[in-house]
Amino acid sequence: MSTQYNVPFLMSRASTVTALTLAAMGGSLLAPGGTSEAHAASAVAGKALKIAASKKGSPYKYGAVGPHRFDCSGLTLYSYKKAGKRLPRTAQQQYNSSRKISSKSRRVGDLVFFHSRRGVYHVGIYAGKGKIWHSPKRGSWVKLDKIWTKRVKYGRIG
Numbered sequence: 001m002s003t004q005y006n007v008p009f010l011m012s013r014a015s016t017v018t019a020l021t022l023a024a025m026g027g028s029l030l031a032p033g034g035t036s037e038a039h040a041a042s043a044v045a046g047k048a049l050k051i052a053a054s055k056k057g058s059p060y061k062y063g064a065v066g067p068h069r070f071d072c073s074g075l076t077l078y079s080y081k082k083a084g085k086r087l088p089r090t091a092q093q094q095y096n097s098s099r100k101i102s103s104k105s106r107r108v109g110d111l112v113f114f115h116s117r118r119g120v121y122h123v124g125i126y127a128g129k130g131k132i133w134h135s136p137k138r139g140s141w142v143k144l145d146k147i148w149t150k151r152v153k154y155g156r157i158g
Contacts, residue, residue: 042107044083044084045107052076055067056141058141066078070135071135072123072136074089091122099157110125110157111156111157112126115152116151122134131146
């Protein structure tokens with residue numbers, strides 16, 4: 001028995017799925033042969049997010065940078081390093097080295113910085129829909145949480 005496929009239909013379906021996936025991840029489409037720094041940064045950020053999510057349940061440990069235990073900035077450092085970008089060690093240093101963006105401009109994979117008058121005290125990776133992947137505190141673990149305050153700033157790596 002021979003199976004026939006409508007190749008143009010399948011290709012258009014694949015393109016639609018790819019476009020929807022990219023849109024959901026905050027990416028953009030490129031013409032064949034085209035390049036874009038924004039696209040490359042978005043791809044790294046998306047990969048970093050997936051890496052952070054893959055560490056779900058890993059215990060918090062102050063000063064830990066993985067691969068099995070993390071503090072907040074250790075998780076972001078580890079995730080971006082595995083995605084191909086180097087970050088400084090602490091949340092404050094990561095904030096200082098990131099490109100500041102507005103909450104309206106945030107995309108999946110951007111860093112979310114929690115701050116007080118003294119500076120940045122916590123960091124996570126934006127997962128969309130007001131949530132972050134992070135390693136919150138002693139006695140906890142890497143998890144997806146809703147952003148619990150409006151006192152956050154956003155930074156983009158790339």
